[in-house]
Amino acid sequence: MDALNNLAGGFAHVLGGGAIFHALWATLIGIIIGALPGLTATMGVALLTTLTFGMGPDKAMLVLVCVYVGAIYGGSRSAILLNIPGTPASAASTLDGFPLARQGLAGRAMGISTSGSWLGTLFGTMILALFAPSFGEFALQFGSYEMFWVALFGIVIAGSLSGGDPLKGYIAGFLGLFVATIGQETNHAYARFAYGNGDLAGGLGLLPVLVGVFGVAEVLSAMRGPAVMAVSSKIDSVIPRIRDVTQHWKTILRSGALGTFIGAMPGLGEDIAAWTSYAAAKRASAEREKFGKGSIEGLMAAETGESACVPGAIIPVLTLAVPGSAPAAVLMAAMMIHGLNPGPMLAITTPEFIYQIVAMLIIADMVKIFYGLALVRPLLWILLIPRARLMPVVFVLCTVGAFAITSRLFDIWVMLGAGVVGFILRELRFPMAPLVLGIVLGELLDKNLLRGLVLSGGDISPFFTRPISVGLCALTLVAAAWSIPGLGSLFRRKRAIA
Template sequence: MLDTLSYFVAGLGTALTPEYLMYALIGCLVGTLVGVLPGIGSAGGMVILLPITYGMDPTGAIIMLSAIFYGSYYGGTISTVLLSVPGEVASVVTMLDGTAMAKQGRAGAALSIAAIGSFVGGTCAVLALVLIAPLLTDVALRFGPPEFFALLAVGLATLSLLAGESMLRALAMAVFGLMLGVIGSDPTMGMPRFTFGLTPLLGGLDFVPVVMGLFGLSEVLLASQNPVGKVANVSMKALYPSKQEFKDSGMPIARGTVLGFFLGLVPGTTQALASFLSYAVEKGVSRHPERFGKGAIEGVAGPETANNSHANAALIPLFTLGIPGSPSVAILLGAFIMNGLTPGPLLFSQHPQVVWPIIASMIVGNFMLLLLNVPLVGMWVKVLQIPLKILNPLIIMFICLGTFLVNNNPFDVWVMLLFGLLGVILRKLNFPMAPLALTMIVGPLMEGALRQALSISRGGLEILVRGPLSISLLVIAIIILTMPLWSGKVRRRSAVLGADAVD
């Protein structure tokens, strides 16, 4: 332990040398930028910039790429709140309350709280990596296919909390999302399903273009048809959170940190899943769930904390086991391997001079991002002063560009445009989008885990309840799923039939 700390302090010394500080700063700036640009998230940003690092000093290259990785989750909030376009997929759920806050002139407060939450979540996860990572190795290994399936069942069950005014519409969208998740190759037979002979669909429908279309493009199209004046002229006081908002954010940030952290330890989960679950938790425990979707600060604080905490915690299985937990972490793994370093426990004994500065620089980078984000909130909010007729075409251009750059494939842009138009229709009919995004994330993962589990048991369903971990997760899923039936709090809010009864 003391050894670890002394290594960490030595690493911090290296990370604070001007050269590495500059790499971290460049990474933070680029990360914020790719986060802000719709479509390009952490994975896309790293992929685009990775080739530049070929031939750079390994420590500097990885410091920069990691900073892009965690920095993008800060940036993602900015466009989500200000432009109603998800900067990256982990921020989708922040749209529900973030954009509502922006319409009330509280954009600055939302951004500040998100930056503070991201900082807390990210830094805590890195500190845990330094202090207790060896104790956490086991967590990743405990999740076999049955446990992973049970965890995803919890994710799916939170639908009951995400449903807005109409449970029927929410369920319809959830099923639609599951159907979209079925597109691609069958995971155990390899037969193409619903690909309509289109080669790019053989690998499944990519999440990024769908989300950018449904959430981003449709919002822009609706806004230009029916311009709602956002509150552009905000006083300095309105830029920063009020005392009450600080108070309301404390617990969501704490819960988001813990939730994101534990999900991050489970390989195969994504940052977007962490933010969705955090939103559901906040709505579930809130005394005023009816405020959610109408500008509740908790709905911004929790998810934005959870996705940063997840991002940094996902590095723990990478460093302790050498297993990349999410697609973005897999790219980071590529950067290590490219430089002749293999992540895993041996990295710490064989290359301490490389690995400790990298970890220490993550703390430094999170500080930089906090310092960059909070004072710059005022600057970002000025974006809203750009006239809509200039801003909207710009946003659409950036969405197209971002969607294209992820795979260099124009097909993705067509998918995005199609889902943008679909989003306009669905929104006009008051269908909620969040359930679709959730089931599209959860569905394919859940199918894969279920079929792996059933292969292992050769068809026996008892494997799904094989141990205390999977059983307790399934019980939690059932509790969440049935909450609207027995919890008066939830019933009052979602009004069970609500809008359906009027149709």
């Protein structure tokens, strides 16, 4: 009953002062950003953070949550119509979405995408509302030793599972951690790697780095490849069919649970959630042969999984100050900019904030379904904007986004540098999620390692003997061992034999 009262309080708090207006425009921008190939949810949340500087924390969070939810959903539009995922999260949706569109069922595919995405976010939001408050209370037992392991676990799990090569994932994670050490440290205010430069002594701003890695690098990548081909403009009814939902309720529940769980794991994100949900649905399906050729179940699984991941990724942000995905990392940075302090103390200082986030997610989900039904043809036109006209505008917005937070030209140079480095690392197939997580978690790891050592007088045993620490340490070691080729296959073989 308390939870319901808190939720009602959350809605009452959020719904005021033009909240619906903000939700409408922010979700629309999110959907457009997500739909346009080359613009990602992370970039969208980072750029829109700039616009929220002048707003109060509540409105700012509502806007950013709406952009996040909208962008993850919007990616499916181009996945279905262009066979190009608007965001990496929608890559799995191309497998069955585009074949459905080619069969003349683009509208039905978008209906499935809308219903799957809506239910996925709703499912994940319910899990957030149910478990985040109690997990937040549990997290209050975490001290410096435990927070050190949480941060390290985030880097290791993101490196292992964020797609591609785990070795490069780890290197990307540690490069991110290194970036976070630039500037004054907390104990002695010593400026590390500053070389007498006042700007460097202040550290590299998270937002300029993220805008560079996700914005500038995206612009460079988009301009290098071939242009996107035009789509069929013939679309059937987009109204979701009840039967498509009722027939696949097991897939929806499974994908919702998987998506939320993967979201809650630090640094994995929506693309992993979509692929895992898709693979699980394929394994469990009686019609496996249809997967990849226009399976409704496959599309439903991918869409539900990626959208359930959004609230899932916010759970560790609120309870541990550890982001579950790259867009959630930017959302967390925005929370800090607006004076909100996510993490274990949230359960004591502002416990009602969790329910306000729940209310924001539900509002964003509702607005998303409205646009999913009403905004089909205008989105088609937007998808056809040539990249030579869109990308320079995106670059201008990146420049504004990097500059606006502290009004330093130095941040524009940081954005350019991060963009070039990010582009090169991508070309060399280094995953970006561990890099971002490293930058975000760097301070947490640094501070807690040193604080822990000071508290124990230089004794490292508390890192390995405290009950929660030892559990987190074991998890980190298992995650690291999993990515070692020989050991990983041994685990998998034993599981298969069992």
